Amino acid sequence: AQSVSQHNHHVILSEAASLELGCNYSYGGTVNLFWYVQYPGQHLQLLLKYFSGDPLVKGIKGFEAEFIKSKFSFNLRKPSVQWSDTAEYFCAVTAMIYGGATNKLIFGTGTLLAVQP
Amino acid sequence: GAVVSQHPSWVICKSGTSVKIECRSLDFQATTMFWYRQFPKQSLMLMATSNEGSKATYEQGVEKDKFLINHASLTLSTLTVTSAHPEDSSFYICSARRSRGPLQETQYFGPGTRLLVL
Numbered sequence: 001a002q003s004v005s006q007h008n009h010h011v012i013l014s015e016a017a018s019l020e021l022g023c024n025y026s027y028g029g030t031v032n033l034f035w036y037v038q039y040p041g042q043h044l045q046l047l048l049k050y051f052s053g054d055p056l057v058k059g060i061k062g063f064e065a066e067f068i069k070s071k072f073s074f075n076l077r078k079p080s081v082q083w084s085d086t087a088e089y090f091c092a093v094t095a096m097i098y099g100g101a102t103n104k105l106i107f108g109t110g111t112l113l114a115v116q117p
Numbered sequence: 118g119a120v121v122s123q124h125p126s127w128v129i130c131k132s133g134t135s136v137k138i139e140c141r142s143l144d145f146q147a148t149t150m151f152w153y154r155q156f157p158k159q160s161l162m163l164m165a166t167s168n169e170g171s172k173a174t175y176e177q178g179v180e181k182d183k184f185l186i187n188h189a190s191l192t193l194s195t196l197t198v199t200s201a202h203p204e205d206s207s208f209y210i211c212s213a214r215r216s217r218g219p220l221q222e223t224q225y226f227g228p229g230t231r232l233l234v235l
Contacts (some may be wrong), residue, residue, distance in 0.1 A: 043210070
């Protein structure tokens, strides 16, 4: 079955530190990949997405992610985090069913990032 | 933008009553809407996929008679928790996907509805 794993449950960083959150998925076909962010008390917001093309995707607020097909990974990065990046980050995948129909969005368990000022 | 609203944002009800939650796409048409449930410190679990004008598709383990979903228009889907019990207390989140265009595969999420059943 299709699944998404996020290895880090909690991450604590100081401001200006670099961030990398891991995401791996299990599906052998074509996938669409997403990172969503949930700030405290707010709803899920799309951070970035990968559908096709350049595997290095740039999103909002200085975030980027790299799709490495051979590793089934889509890790999220930011070179210098800020206190305002404190939030929960979810990796998600939809799988393209052969024939063009799309599948449902499968979420990872989330990574809680706390940035200390 | 792509804004999805939910109403109410929170509700407290007595055990045995039914609760209806609305999900609206405010500035786009959504042929498909999704209903998720999120438990504390856990990820979102898909409950059902709702297509406009047809019956919802429920995930395994989700009782369709308990969680009634109606998607009568391209901008509105409703989730009714029938005969709610304390174990139904949770955070219910909807999302909507545009009906067409290059962003068709992106889901936009509502702010969620917190349900507490006493």
